[in-house]
Structures are given as C-alpha cells and as structure tokens.
Amino acid sequence: MADDGSASNRRDPIKSSVGNVAGQRRRQQAVTVAKERRESLVRAKRLCRVGTNGGDEDAHVENEMMIDEDQPVLEAQTSKAVEELKSAVQSQGKGAMQKRVTALRELRRLLSKSEFPPIDAALSAGAIPLLVQCLSFGSPDEQLLESAWCLTNIAAGKPEETKALLPALPLLIAHLGEKSSAPVAEQCAWAIGNVAGEGEELRNVLLSQGALPPLARMIFPDKGSTVRTAAWALSNLIKGPESKAAAQLVRVDGIVEAILRHLKKADEEIATEIAWIVVYLSALSDIATSMLLKGGILQLLVERLATSNSLQLLIPVLRSLGNFVSVDPKAMLTILIGGQNTEENVIGVLAKCLRSEHRVLKKEAAWVLSNIAAGSVEHKRMIHSTEAMPLLLRLLSTSPFDIKKEVAYVLGNLCVESAEGDTRPRIIQEHLVSIVSGGCLRGFIDLVRSPDIEAARLGLQFIELVLRGMPNGEGSKLVEGEDGIDAMERFQFHENEELRVMANSLVDKYFGEDYGIDE
C-alpha cells in the first residue's frame, strides 16, 4: 500500500501542474498498455510462464504471477540482468557454466513472471546475441533450456520484437532434433511457434530453414507435453494463407497416420492442437483432404463432437468438419448414411452444437448444416426430419445477427433443389410449407431490414420463394402480415441498385394493382 505521504502528494490540488502531468501520463500509459494487452491476448503467440521442465527450483514462486514493480524499475533490472549475462558469457573455466545459468535464470524470471514483460529493455541491452551464444552445440541442457525460454518470451511480444529472433532461428531449429532432451526440444518448439505465429514472412523464413520436418516428427509419440507444444507450433507454421507449408507437411512420412491416431485416442489437449492442424490441412491441401477422408477422419470428428464438452476442442473439430463438408459432397453422402445412433451421426452432433451456449459453435454448426442442405434432396430430407428443425427455427428468431444469417442459409437451402444450368431452381413445397408454418417469415423479414447487403439479399430471395411457392397464393398474405411490404419498400432509397430492383420487382409482381381485388 502506498504510504500516506506520497498518496497525499499525488492528490494535493495545491501542487503544481507537474503532478497533473505525471498523473495524465500514467493514465495515458494505462490506456496504451490496456490496448497493447488486448492485442497481446488475441495474438497467436503464447508467453511461457512455467517452464517445460516443470521448474522444480522455482516451485515456490510458480504461482506468483505478477512482479509487483513499477515498469521503469523492471526495465532497469532487466538491463542489469543482461549485463550480468554478458559478463557470464565471457567468463571461462570452472563455475562459468553455473554463472551463465544463474544469469539466464534471472533474465528468464523477469521475462516470465511480470504482467508486461520488459522485452524492449532486454533487446536494447543486447540480449539476443548473448542468448544465441548460449544456444551453441554442446551446451548443457539447463543452459539451452533457459536461453530458449528467454527467446520464447521475447518472441511473444510485438512484431518487431518477434523479428529480433531471426539470428537465433537456425540454432532453435537444430535443437528440435531427436538427439535433444525433450524439455529442450519442446522449449525450442515453443519459441518457433511464437515466431511462426507472427506472420507469413517469418513463416516463410522458418520453412526455408527447414523447420517443418523436425517439428512434424515431434508429434509422433503418443503423448506428452512435447507433442502438444509441437502440434501447436506446427499449426502456426502451416496456417497459410499460402498452401505450400500444408503441402509439405502432408508429404512427411507417417504424418497422416499420427494425426488420425491422435484424433482417435489422445487426450483433449493434444487433440485440440491436432484438430487445428486438420483445420489448415483441410482448407489448404487437396491431397491432405483426400488422404484424411480415406483414413476415416469424418467419423473421428463426429465422435469427438459427440463426446467432448471442451470448447477449445470443439471449435477446431467443428471447423474441420465444415471444411471437409464444403469441399467434398461425396464424403457427406457416406457419413450421413453410415450413422445409426442419433447421437453419433453428423446431424445429431451438429444439433448438439446448435444447442450450445457458445456463439462460435452455433454459427459454424449452422454453416456446416447449410452446406449439407445444399446437397442432394436426400440430404435435405434427412435434415428436415430431425431435431435440428425446431432448433433452427428458434435460432432464426432469437439469435444474434451472424448466427441468424447462417441459419437463414440452412432454411432456404432446405426449400430449394439446386438448379441445373439456367433453369429456375425448383421449390420443395413440403419443406417450404413446414418451415413457414414454423414461423420463420418474421426472421427473414428482419434480415431484409438489416444494413448487411448479403443478409438483405437472402431475405428478399426467401420472400420470393414464399410468394412463388406457397400453395393457393397464400404467400402474399403471409408476407403482408409480417410487414414484408413495408420492409421491401425501404429499398426505394437504398444505395444498392440490385436490392432496389429485386424489392421493386417483387412488390410490382405480387402486390400490384390487382392485389386483393378478388377477395
């Protein structure tokens, strides 16, 4: 707690403006720090707070997260630690090794226990060349570990801080080899994962320096934290958007088998990182996609979706499923026919995701369903006959906009057969009638009113289906009843010409002069 003297100094209004300026600066710093913190939280890089070794010497301080010090003090300590390291690196003979490890450990502690690691201070003091030296071949494991750990956390910072690791990359990659001890290899993988998470440029550097094969081999064992860290690093390395890393990975002997094996049996933490690898492979490599499908990945994904409740795992598994479904309609056919038990079939697990409270799962599950619903009439019938229908109808009325849009795609796709060539797509009246009587019209008209062009277009297209396809011309009355005409007339002054024309043509055709005259 701040002592009363200093506290009253800060609050004393009689004090000169210097006090105010300092206060302002602190507030300013707090704001920029908060923004930086937010950004760091969504970056694909991860700080290492507890070492891969388990950190037994530090056991008593393991849970101490924050170093409760002023940032300038922290920075001064960091510079001092780097100085210590410098002299330790230069010293020779007995005790030199211990000196180095002690200095490294101090630097590592400063970089891992504080809320905002003083990365910049470390770099300015010249930490990188020293850390690279500590990575030299033949160095003791402890030294390699501490050095890699420091580099890991430096790389977890801002882009320019990550880029500072360039000189260290070849050595980090070298220590991924099978001759390295597991904790050392894992820590190096972590550092590489942070570098790969920075951006495409650094990913390309890593690839050109041969990072992929040794990293890939690290995921062959059945379990262990090394497998998990390496899989995470690998997912960062292949995420693209260029496909060459994904293509290179699938060529590694035995990798597809390892991926399938982990998806089937591994614990949820490992399975999560493996699933992200599958996400990128299925999005970026056709060869990988077909090899994985042949290996039966769809069933494995469905099983994970059915049995897991971990959001971390469900997100990439669901997305992988979505990627496969969006690419290969034939694959869809086989799994849909295969599933007997409702809980374990595809529609069942997708319904489970729709029921989830998590936005991402609901949205992406609806997306997957929309692609299945874009398939054959059998696919549509299958969805239409399940528990997914009431879920979808409810979501259309109640969910946030982005989920609503995806659900709209599902419902609309269920009502229409895909068109061949130029002919107008045929309406499946049975589905249209049941969906409309389920109360979906209001939701679609809401979409018409939204500022999102794609959503408004969807809404108008569905209204057209209702107007054209409902029996006995009921469509017009239904649309009118839900203020559909009003919604369509909004487009008169809308800046998008296509939507204006669409809305006008519907109103002209179905609500023209003759409307309502024959009653």
Added chain:
Amino acid sequence: MAVDTVGELGFPYWNPLRRRFPPDSPFFASGNVERELLAKQVALDFTEDEITNLQTIVETESRRISCPIVGCPERLKSLDNFEDHYKTRHTASCSVCSRVYPTSRLLSIHISEAHDSFFQAKVARGYDMYECLVEGCGLKFKSYKARHRHLIDKHKFPTTFEFFKRTQLSKKRREKLQRQRVPKLKHEEDKEEASSDAMEVEDKASLDGLVSALSTLTTSDTTPSNVSFGRRHGRGLTFVPRSVHREKPTNSSSTPGSKT
C-alpha cells in the same frame, strides 16, 4: 401467375450453393479470437465476463456498419445503433397516407405532391412544381414524368425508381377506390392519369372539383413572384405549401412571401 415476368427482370432466385471460406477469412475471426483467449485464460485467470468483453471489443473495432440509405454518410458501431439511427433519421412518415421517407425533405416534397391541392392547382396552371429530388440540384418540372426523366438522365437514377410508388392500401381503401373506378370509362381514366401523373388520392372525384375551383384563384400571397431555378445551389425548396408545417426549416427562404 402463368407468365414469369419476374424472370425477365433477372431476379436472382435462391439457389443452394456450398460456401467455402479460406482459413484467414473474417468468417472465422471470432473462432480464432476465442482460441487465443481460451489458451491464455488459464495463465492469466480471466473471468467469463472478461472474455466476452474482449471478444466484443475485438469484433466491433473492426466492423462498422455503413448506413445504406442513399446520401447518408453515417457509420454505426453496432446493429442496435444502426436500428436507432434508422428510426430517428430515416423514418419520416406521412401523417396522411403513412408512407415513409428517409429524409424530412423528401417527406415534405411528397406531401406537397400528393396531398396538397394548392400544389395541384399550380400544376394545372402550368407552373414548374415538381422539383428534382437530389438536394442541391434545384431544377423543377411541369410534370412528374418530366422530373422522373430528369432523375434518370441527369442523376443516373435507375429506370425502375419510382418516387411515388403505388403502395398497398388497406382493404377498406381498396374497396372504396374500386367502387369509384368501376363506373368510369377506360379512356377517361387514361386522361386523368396523364394530368395527375400517377398521383393517387383517396377521393378523386372531390379533388377534381376542388382543383377546377381553385384554378381561378390567384396565389400571389403564398408564393414568391420570382421562383429561382437552380440559380443558387443548396437553397432547397423555395416554395412551401401553407398547409405543411415544417419542423426544421432548412434555409432562410422557407417562409412564404420571401423573394429570391
């Protein structure tokens, strides 16, 4: 409907298509954010609320909604904000016929053209009453059709644009109109169309009488003797029908009797 007239206009019918997204597509952004937040949650001990807040901040910072109404420059932070904005700025509604317009200027033009008998009287006497809808243009025309042509030719409005669209009347009004229409002969209807140009009034018969009676009146006490045609841009309306009460006069010449 036997003939597919909508097809001729090229309506893009709903056609089920598979949608595929690349891994870095904004479609997946919220899932990616979730991944990182969940991974760091253990180490940094967030609450559920903090995570939701972070999610929302990240998403809204990148996604602003541009108001799609022609000429409106607003960019809103959220859908709710957009709805509020739309309700306050773009739903000026006519108290006579309930039509809705996106600006008060367009609403007042509508009111003059559709519900003001003095306006029709002036039209009948050959004054250029139909003003261009584009703010700042200032041109005026003798007929609805002529102004329509101007909007298309000069301001590139689409040919399908109709300022005065025939809209859905209530059942009661429809029946009333039908009863008036039926005894009339077709060619008389056409003649009326030509003179009032798509104008739709609740009780046509009585209006006709009113117009002819009014056409003998002078209107110098309500209109400026000089009417400017686009000489000065940005002045907007130079004539305001007496029957309309404007909440916010947009320029100095909105009071009757002013000279330009």
